[in-house]
Amino acid sequence: MELIQAIKERRSVRKFKPQPVPHALLERILKDSLWAPSGMNTQPWKLFVLEGKARDEFVEVSNRAVKLLDVRLRELFNDKMRNYIHGYFKNLGGAPSVVVALSAIHPQDTYMVASYESTAALIQNLCLLAHEAGLSTCWMTGQIWVEREILDHLAVSGYRLAGVIPIGYPDQNPPAPPRKHEDITWLS
Ligand SMILES: Cc1cc2nc3c(=O)[nH]c(=O)nc-3n(C[C@H](O)[C@H](O)[C@H](O)COP(=O)(O)O)c2cc1C
Helix, strand or coil, X not given: CCHHXXXXXXXXXXXXXXXCCCHHHHHHHHHHHCCCCCHHHCCCEEEEEEEHHHHHXXXXXXXXXXXXXXXXXXXXXXXXXXXXXXXHHHHHHHCCEEEEEEEECXXXXXXXXXXXXXXXXXXXXXXXXXXXXXXXXXXXXXXXXXXXXXXXXXXXXXXXXXXXXXXXXXXXXXXXXXXXXXXXXXXX
């Protein structure tokens, strides 16, 4: 697959088939994702892959976020969409695997931004590589509302939550949202 095809065709999928992702395939995608650039080559990420019982337990913790997120959902969406989002959080669309991406804490804001951005580059790699392999993902940050609970649940310190990425074989084919604007300024 051409890179441009992967970039344009990758979609956020919120309904997955129960079929598990082969371990070797997921491992290869995750290892290849690590080839992201990072601020000062710090490679500040830490990944968890949750499957089986660990996945189910994580989904319970993650689901607590949507109740807190609801104030914002009410501002942004109608009831139909809100109910859909609540339903999605309940089981993360049935994704058989969930990747949790963490970013190393740096006490200085400027470096913390670089830490998040580096992990974001890794997450995009992951989403594109998964798409190329016939899998789908949904990059999520809604769980930031329960970040402390998630870090405690994973028994991690020294890291912040960068993203939660359910991954599996897609059971829906959402349309591509059109680009809203091209805010590119050329100066010469
Ligand atoms: C940083 C980031 C955070 C996101 N958080 C969520 C989320 O919490 N829940 C969700 O359902 N989708 C989330 N998304 C997915 C976006 O809703 C999605 O990318 C957007 O609607 C465009 O659709 P597309 O990914 O299919 O192009 C997030 C995406 C990004 C990049």
